[in-house]
Amino acid sequence: MSDEAPPLVYEGLDPAPQAKPTIEKVSEAVKDTAQRVSHAIEAARKPGMPLSILSNIAREAPLGSLLVAFLLGVAVGRRR
Secondary structure, eight states: OOSOOOOSSOTTSOOOOOOOOHHHHHHHHHHHHHHHHHHHHHHHTSTTSHHHHHHHHHHHOHHHHHHHHHHHHHHHHHHO
């Protein structure tokens, strides 16, 4: 009998997948999120969609839009 122990893992099996470093995982998540946000913004800027309407209103009446944005900010700020 030999003193060598049998190998615990058969060498013919697929090796265990290497864990990605945390920075790579975070980087991929940020890139994926940025792409989703940019696609959502592009979709919302199409004619007739909310961002298109808001940008048209702000272009036509910038001071009135600023007033509305300020009042909405005050209203939301008081709730918290």
